[in-house]
Amino acid sequence: MRDLESSKMTREKAKAASTKQASLGEDIDLAKYSSSAEELPYQENPLQLPVEHQKQMAQAGIILDEQSQRSGTIIQMDNSVVHSLARQEGLELMATSQALKKYDWILDYWWQAVAVDSDKYTAHVELHQNDGYFIRALPHTKVIYPVQACLYLAKNELAQNAHNIIIAEEGSELHIITGCTTDPKQESGLHLGISEFYIKPGAKLTFTMIHNWTPGIAVRPRSGIIVEENGIFLSNYVIMKPVHSLQTYPTARCMGKNATVRFNSILVATAGSMMDIGSRVFLDGAGSKTEIISRAITTGGDIIARGYIEGNAPDVKGHLECRGLILQKKGAIHAIPELKGNLAGIDLSHEAAVGKIAEEELEYLMARGLTRTEATATIVRGFLRVDIEGLPPELSTELKRAVEASEKELM
Secondary structure (H helix, E strand, O other): OOOHHHHHHHHHHHHHHOOOOOOOOOOOOHHHOEOOOOOOOOOOOHHHOOHHHHHHHHOOOOOOOOOOOOOEEEEEEOOEEEEEEEOOOOEEEEEHHHHHHHOHHHHHOOOOOOOOOOOHHHHHHHHOOOOOEEEEEOOOOEOOOOEEEEEEEOOOOEEEEEEEEEEEOOOOEEEEEEEEEEOOOOOOEEEEEEEEEEEOOOOEEEEEEEEEOOOOEEEOOEEEEEEOOOOEEEEEEEEOOOOOEEEEOOEEEEOOOOOEEEEEEEEEEOOOOEEEEEEEEEEOOOOOEEEEEEEEEEOOOEEEEEEEEEEOOOOOEEEEEEEEEEOOOOOEEEEEEEEEEOOOOOEEEEEEEEEOOOHHHHHHHHOOOOOHHHHHHHHHHHHHOOOOOOOOHHHHHHHHHHHHHHHHHHO
16 A cells, blocks of 8 residues: 555655656646636536536537436536446446545555656646546446546636546456536636556456547546456547647556457547547557557548557557548648567557548449538548447447537538
8 A cells, every 4th residue: 555655755756747748749838727616516416517518518428317328427527526426336436536535545546557757747637636536346347337427627727637547346347438528618728637547357448438629628638557367448539529739648558468458549630620649558468469440530630640559478469550531621640650569479560541532432422323522421421430349339329429420510
């Protein structure tokens, strides 16, 4: 168990890193944002939240209907956790501040998957933390329906500093939908979210994140994943709405034998949006494997699509695939696939392609009665439909709904 001296050292590291520049993406001036906001009232019934907030949450996959198929719900608005409820035995769901009071062993997980001194954003969260969520599936618990977690930014020019801890204990199965969104009238804001995932032996965690921001928001998530023997981590990420600046590079470590990690991303950059997005996996356990798949479209914004796989153990396998479509004269996609093998007997591969819609594909569909716009929409729709192996039906439905809801605006 970490002692008070260790906690003090963590904060000292954060202070030392507070001015450290991020290695990727646009540098954000933290001084422009406030980290304080008024305490918001707790809601036993989330349907009492303002209707406009509920609509924004729904576009990020958060359904508050009491009949919805959800095993639990937690909502943080600005700095306040305004609702938290677990509906299934063996599932723990609460604010991280509450979890820290309930379990002193949580400090054993604090800043272990993400280094507190990674950059000034991680340091800022440690020094100005505004809560976050704690989700845990107890050993051998199979969570029937998805758990949903929402981080909502309502106050203008606020830096929302959240630190999340997610643990899938040995032999458990947990599915999470996390929706990050903001008030539609929000002119400026900053979201900093630290998420640490721990997948114990034989556990499976599926994490689907849907971002629904507005053009004035800067977003800097920092995520780390540790997967033990025979553990499985599946990540699905969707952003199809405008955002000022987004930079994220989750890092997974397959520490145990036969651990598995998959990242799937669907990205659309509208005019004025800058996205620097990637995934990184270290295959450190014998027989571990990974797959990183991204689909990127620009309609005027810029996308940097990164991927990195490193093989450090015998018999590991990894594949990286990035495909991009440029639909307007403006906008750019920069694919950066990287592979690193450190010993014989590994199997790593990648493929990347960026370009426009082929004219012959459009002509083929137009010859069958579609207009040029309809043909383009059909091709884009097919491009964005990524078959994701192992996704439970409820999450597959939400992912499909999120994509369909944005396709009309896209075209």
